Amino acid sequence: MPGLLPRAFYERPTEQVARDLLGKVIVRRTGQPAILRARIVEVEAYLGVADAASHARRGPTPRAAIMFGAAGHAYVYFVYGMHHCLNFVTEPEGVAGAVLIRAAEPVEPAEPVDDGFPPIALQGPGKLCRGLSITLADKGVDVCAPGVLHVIDDGTPRPRLASSARIGVDYSGPRWSRRRLRFFVPDSPAVSGSARFSRASASRCR
DNA sequence: CAGCGGATGTGCT
DNA sequence: GCACATCCGCTGG
Numbered sequence: 001m002p003g004l005l006p007r008a009f010y011e012r013p014t015e016q017v018a019r020d021l022l023g024k025v026i027v028r029r030t031g032q033p034a035i036l037r038a039r040i041v042e043v044e045a046y047l048g049v050a051d052a053a054s055h056a057r058r059g060p061t062p063r064a065a066i067m068f069g070a071a072g073h074a075y076v077y078f079v080y081g082m083h084h085c086l087n088f089v090t091e092p093e094g095v096a097g098a099v100l101i102r103a104a105e106p107v108e109p110a111e112p113v114d115d116g117f118p119p120i121a122l123q124g125p126g127k128l129c130r131g132l133s134i135t136l137a138d139k140g141v142d143v144c145a146p147g148v149l150h151v152i153d154d155g156t157p158r159p160r161l162a163s164s165a166r167i168g169v170d171y172s173g174p175r176w177s178r179r180r181l182r183f184f185v186p187d188s189p190a191v192s193g194s195a196r197f198s199r200a201s202a203s204r205c206r
Numbered sequence: 207c208a209g210c211g212g213a214t215g216t217g218c219t
Numbered sequence: 220g221c222a223c224a225t226c227c228g229c230t231g232g
Contacts, residue, residue: 046213054213055213058228063229077227078226078227078228079213079226080211080215081224081225082214082215082224082226087213100213124215125213126214126215127214166213168212171212172213
C-alpha cells in the first residue's frame with residue numbers, strides 16, 4: 001500500500017518492522033523549503049529488556065523510556081560525544097523495541113540539479129543523522145503524521161535483502177551480538193563496507 | 207558525584 | 220588496523 005506508513009506498521013514485532021522498512025522512504029523537512037527524501041537500505045532491530053545490546057536492557061531509564069512507549073515515534077540518541085542515531089519505536093505500548101536506521105540512499109529528484117555541492121552522505125547511522133539534520137530535538141517526533149519527519153511507501157518493489165549480525169555490539173556477549181538482527185539491501189552502494197564481507201555469506205530473506 | 211565506556215567516523219600508520 | 224575526538228547516561232560508592 002503506497003503512502004504514509006501508519007502506526008499499525010510500527011506496532012508489530014521489531015524484527016519484522018526492520019525488514020519491512022528496507023526500501024521505504026524517509027521524508028525530512030528541514031525548515032527552509034528544503035525537503036530531503038532518503039530510501040532506507042540498512043537497519044538493525046533492537047529488542048526489549050532481554051536484548052543485552054539494546055538501550056532498553058536496563059528498563060525505562062530517562063533515555064530509553066521512549067522505547068517502551070507508543071510505536072511510530074522517533075528515538076534519537078547521542079553517542080561518542082559527537083554522533084546522533086535515528087530509530088523508530090516499535091511494538092505495542094509497554095513493550096520495548098526500536099529499529100536503528102543505519103544507511104539510506106538519497107532519492108534524486110526527477111530533474112537532478114548540480115548545485116555544486118556533493119550528494120548528501122547517508123551511509124552509516126551518524127552520517128545519516130548529519131545528512132538529514134536530525135538531532136535530539138527530533139526525539140519523540142510522531143513519524144506517523146506528515147510533519148518534520150515521516151516515512152512513506154513510494155510503491156517501489158520490495159528490494160532483495162540480506163541479514164547479518166549487528167555492528168558494534170560485541171559488549172553484549174555472543175548470544176546477542178551474533179544474532180542476525182541487521183538487515184540490508186546487498187546491492188546498495190550505500191551499505192557500509194563490512195556488508196561487502198557479509199554479502200558473500202549473507203542469507204537471502206524472503 | 208566521580209568514573210567509565212559507548213548502537214561512530216575519520217585519519218594516520 | 221588503531222588511535223582519538225568529545226559528551227552524556229548509567230553505575231556504584
